[in-house]
């Protein structure tokens with residue numbers, strides 16, 4: 690294990706402000722707001738903390754449920770529809786109602802655009818995007834997941850984001866869902882996204898939301914904590930600032946479904962005999978996952994010169 694001395698977001702020395710209410714789990718909060726797991730596994734120790742994940746299920750022919758879900762996503766994200774007028778009205782109504790239950794978001798940007806998903810698993814989302822005209826590429830560390838994605842005919846490589854050879858200005862969209870919190874330097878990853886995206890390119894970053902009621906209420910039982918493999922934890926203002934500092938314009942922040950979060954939190958409280966915590970003072974949002982939608986700025990972010 691290693692003790693973290695400096696903050697990844699702002700570079701200042703960590704002053705030792707422990708986050709309260711996390712039991713024996715040691716999270717330090719920098720004055721800039723970033724929350725850091727410290728001590729944390731050193732890079733050569735990290736693998737042993739990940740449970741073995743083996744993907745063995747090849748995708749089957751789409752079921753009715755998966756076809757409905759794929760169509761709701763397409764309507765939610767504004768893709769061209771082939772249904773008649775009545776069908777379009779009904780699907781749009783359904784998508785605006787049910788669509789908020791899932792956080793997935795990949796807006797339509799026209800055909801033939803290049804998409805990179807970092808940490809794409811078996812490539813289910815990439816396949817959905819490919820069917821809707823994206824030219825898709827993925828990176829994934831699980832050997833079995835890469836094998837399945839390749840069998841689907843997807844270009845998915847078993848490489849880290851740091852090690853992959855990705856030319857500058859080569860993608861129109863990058864998805865990083867539940868990835869940034871696992872990295873030693875989220876700041877460098879965001880800067881790399883900025884380099885490899887084309888002008889006006891889209892960045893979609895989803896992470897657990899530390900400033901949420903469920904985190905306050907569940908403390909170290911919070912299911913998104915994933916101690917110690919989540920190395921960083923983000924409040925909304927911190928992540929927005931990091932994304933902007935990397936050269937992006939934040940377009941919007943989407944939050945996970947409040948009602949589903951509440952149901953899940955209550956189930957966790959019951960499981961750990963913590964139902965009394967339901968009276969925890971409301972703090973943060975009820976949603977505990979956030980998705981930042983950002984565009985590569987046309988003008989690079991200007992920073993003041995150090996004094």
Ligand SMILES: [Zn+2]
Pocket residue numbers: 696697698699700701719720721722723
């Ligand atoms: Zn900081």
